[in-house]
Amino acid sequence: MNRSPIVIKVGGALLDDAAAMTRLFLSIKDVKATRPVVVVHGGGPLVETLMASLGLQSTKIDGLRVTPDDHMPYICGALAGAANKQLCAAALATGVTPVGLSLLDGNMVVCEPLAEKYGAVGVPATAESTFLKNVLAQGVLPVISSIGSSPQGRLLNVNADQAATVIAELLDGELLLLSNVDGVLDANKALIVELTANSIKQYADDGVITDGMKVKVDAALQSAETLKRAVFIASWSADIADILNKNTGTQILPEKIAPREGDAGDTE
Structure with a gap:
């Protein structure tokens, strides 16, 4: 039986869908009976709403928020506050015991500033796994926000996909990137079961994978190459067991386990 942890990244839009949150945590509850689970989250929409209410301008450079x-x-x-506690409360409501954390807690992840022009945007790297493994040993669900810190104590905002990748790397876990889409779709709106670097490039060149999905797929591919294992893009409304059993969602494969030409799983 595979006992490696499952790291689930969810976007901030989940916070606006109470029914989807309930389904997700009920699915997590089922999976936790056999494997440890960690949730890593962002909260972009919540941040946007707060910044607008405070009259604070938000700008981007090359698509990255300053x-x-x-x-x-x-x-x-x-x-680390509102989004994290909202998710923790939803977990409690389904009978799952959560522990709200940030990347910096227990020195799990160390961050460095990306570049001065981006301000307090951090690049995460693995640090100490002992604390998180001890938390998981208690049978609880860590819910980790993408707030990190530099070694000098400067708080840094980290891309949630990158944060989830680093947590998966820290635990040698499987990574699921969940959002409000079923996976990656082809030109006929059919689900693409597997993607590799070559097929991603082909679909992008053909104008099939574009815009936000291209960003998501590129992040998943980078994660797959870092973790040396498949990364899943799927819906947060799907059963986690169905995703892991490849019954739904799209697998992004690193080169080392890319399907051989002619295999049944080949996407070409």
């Missing part, structure tokens, strides 16, 4: 240090108390409050 985060001034004086915005971090609000971003930290939205992600």
Whole structure:
């Protein structure tokens, strides 16, 4: 039996769908009977709403949000506070015992600033796994926000996909990137079961994988290459067991386990 942890990344839009949150945590409850589970989350919509209500301008460079240090108390409050506790409360309501954490707790993840022009945007790397493994040993569900810190104590905002990848790397776990889509669709709107770097490029060149899905697929491919195992893109409304059993969702495969030409699983 595979006992490696499952790391589930969810976007902030989940917070606006109470029914989907309930389904997700009920599915997590089932899976936790046999394997440890960790949830890593962002909270972009919540941050946007808060910043707008405070009259704070949000800008982007090359598609990446600039985060001034004086915005971090609000971003930290939205992600590590409101979003985290909303998810923890939803877990409790389904009978799952959560522990709300951030990347910096227990020195799990260390972050460095990406570049001065982006402000307090962090690049995460694995640090100490002992704390998180001890938490998982208690049978609880860690719910981890994407707020990190530099070794010097500077709070940093981390991309949630990157945060989830690093947590999966820390635990040698399987990574599921869940959102409000079933997976990656082809030109006929049919689900693509498997993707590799080559097939991703082909679909992108053909204009099939574009915009937000291209960003998601590229992040998943980078995660798969880092973890040296398949990464799943799927819906947070699907059963986790169905995703892991490849009955739904799209697998993004690293080169080392890419399907051989002619295999039944080949996407070409």
